Amino acid sequence: MSVNPLAPAWLRHPDDANALPAHVWPASAARDADGALTIGGVSARELADRFGTPLYVIDEADARSRAARTRAAFGAALAPHASTATVYYAGKAFLCTEVVRWMLAEGLNIDVASGGELAVALAAGADPARLGLHGNNKSLAEIDRAVGAGVGAIVVDSLVEIDRVAEAAERHGRTQAVRVRINSGVHAHTHEYLATAREDQKFGIPLADAADAVARIRARAPHLRLLGLHSHIGSQIFVVDGFLEAARRLLTVHAELLAGGEVPELNLGGGFGIAYLETDEAPAIESIATGLVDAVASVCGELGIPVPRLAVEPGRSIIGPAGVTLYEVGTTKDVVVTGDDGSTAVRRYVSVDGGMSDNARPALYGADYGVRLAGRVSSADPALVRVAGKHCESGDIVVQADYLPGDVAPGDLVAVPATGAYCFSLASNYNYLSRPAVVAVRDGVARVIVRGETEADLLRRDAGVVSPDVDDAQPLDPAARPERITRP
Template sequence: MLSPADSPAPEWLVVPDDPNDLVASVWPASATRDVDGGIEIGGVRATTLAQTYGTPVLVLDEDEVRGRARAFRLAFDAAAADNGTTAQVYYAGKAFLCTTVARWVVDEGLRVDVCTGGELEVAIAAGVAPASIGFHGNNKSVAELERAVEVGVGTIIVDSAIEIERLAAITARIDATQRVLVRVISGVHAETHDFLATAHEDQKFGFPLADAEAAVARIREIPGLEFVGLHCHIGSQIFGVAGFRESAERVLELHAALLDGGPVPQLNLGGGFGIAYTRVDDPTPIETLAAEIVSAVAEGCAARGIDVPALSFEPGRAIVGTAGVTLYEVGTTKDVELGSGVTRRYISVDGGMSDNARTALYGAQYSARLASRQGVGEPRLSRVVGKHCESGDIVVDHEYLPADLAPGDLLAVPATGAYCASLSSNYNHVPRPPVVAVRDGRARIIVRGETIADVLARDAGLDAPHADGDQ
């Protein structure tokens, strides 16, 4: 066994006693190994899923999504009731959105937030009541805003002075009234990747606290706009509650000042709660998040002698992330000498950064397990890579996998339910994989996979005549 100083593995990566184990915090609750040693999700074998739908395939556990949505709603409802107010929970469409998932979360009592016209149309097509939709985004087009106002979106979260004036013109033209929240930057620096932190001052979202009063005053002047409160979001993949407590304290100072000019019935504190991607990740329990964040708001309101507003939260990936598992087929393996007798095994799979861009974008860490059978042999330090023509095409940067893993085996990467399908692409003209829902031993496609024909269908050159001698 290598000493820590000699090993290319990061310090946090633990050599497992059993490289076939399924760490409960990382996998859907239904994930088990069957009598033959293969992985099952939602009562459906990984081998059956791969044979039926091909690989890569994103498998989404319906009960996991529903259960986590319900748990967040119940936790925030209880915490709000304990502090004399109410709470709403919004599902983040950007994490992963299709009509089926939208219906699941609405069934469990959640609202839906969207940040583009496309996401809005998916939610509407799913039958989500427009009044329960929140519309985010730093650069909503005039057409997107018009559509949102026309269908009766519950709240638009305004992000700039220009957007306020666009909404003023739209509501005047179609004689409508639109409820709006003002997004503010609290200045709290979340402990997360720089690209996932959204409350530091030097970034594209929202109004600095110093500018927010003027923005609210302008909204209150406009007949077609109804100011209903503030919105603040400090980032994503956040553990603990300290950042949320500090952010709430700062935003409540502004909230209290705005009461002099009229009612401020709502406060949306965002969310972005973290999940476990590896065995060392330790996400804060849902009940703890709800109780401590709502209590912090109530304490801040009591200190200022004001009523606790109606609260809203956006858990983000925490609802859908753990529900997803991506299955790949292993194509090749090779051992790479790193010097001093140290090697790393590279395992190439039939997907990559086109179906999971997070490792390349953020240096995100994932886990992996042999899915088609039990592996044998001493765990070997491995790196799971994709098929794309990029050295940064890494799916799982560091993992210990069985020594006998070989071409043709299935590999499962858990915690891929959020920001994988939604960030997928056709890089290298690779078709995007299907999304398959599993529950009670049954599987069904909820997003169809693409074919090469689908990819070629966008190429207008195929319809153009080809003249002899064209270069």
């Protein structure tokens, strides 16, 4: 076995470059008799032929199973402590009406972070009472729509939002339940841009100001009702120590707040990590749930308070492993790289028909992914590859380093696993590429759940294109403008 010196230290030279590590791929991923990848009982070849590439593929049964497991895990962990859990699916990971329906059917609520995400959830027929609204800068129109629709909870992210939500609730004659997002100061073990509880960042109210925020909420009764404190320390987290420390800090304040009234809930957010690579070891959701609940119960015992109802907001850990992206190889080229010692090695660039427009995470976060041949298997010796996109950017890399059979060639189908979260959500039209379709697969059946864009769709938005099916844009009637923030 010859190991390419350009391979990163964490990358294992595979015994079989066709293997599908079970902890990275959807539960249904397999190879058919001809060697083609199948997901949900549907061949990658069939999917590419029917729907084209790039193509997002979601294993419906896998996503629903992970949702059900998460709900069951937290419920079982809390039962001995006479408490319950509310699990919100974090829609920012990937949202469409069909996924909303899957999550609701499995007993989860839906967490939305914008007016657009709220619109999707409502269009799916969600009971507004099962929705929660996030956001550090919700517009007045978004707040008003959420309150008017009867959204079950709004997470207030600043003191000014408390008054805005209260005014909307009074206007609609409602009592609006709210949570207070707290910046706990806990640093998650994750990428700098994914850590959301550092002191110097945009999210949340400082822990020291929590009591003042709650006092302001209680002063706006009956228009506001406090659910409790909320914390989110980051994303793609493998260890629970950050969650445990955040829980300890919030529960200390939670206990003090009980002297002034009910605080029925503690929301510890989401951010549970998944395996993107064969070398990743993400904890099982049952382990996470047990660890969090045991820690909360222990702190509550020390403080002499009952264990509150818990809420969590996983997204990636539910939808991420259920997703696979299919690409077609366009070109391959071998690049000779000279090392500092004068030695040389070859890196093979495999260019595909997508890239940073359908998966921005490698460019945005330096995220690593793996890759496998999807249309066939091969006994050729493994070659170190870098999968590149087709965009006019040197940083347009889909997979930094992995091994594919050395005979990978133009026309091959390749598949990148663990792309269910934050790929469609972050997709763009850079270089005027149209965004791919999303197809759900289950029991041998494939169906489109988000239609792919066409070039005609892109041109339809261009005001300089004369098209009979596009009305000329008309100036917005000033009376129809949404309410604006009053400037000082």
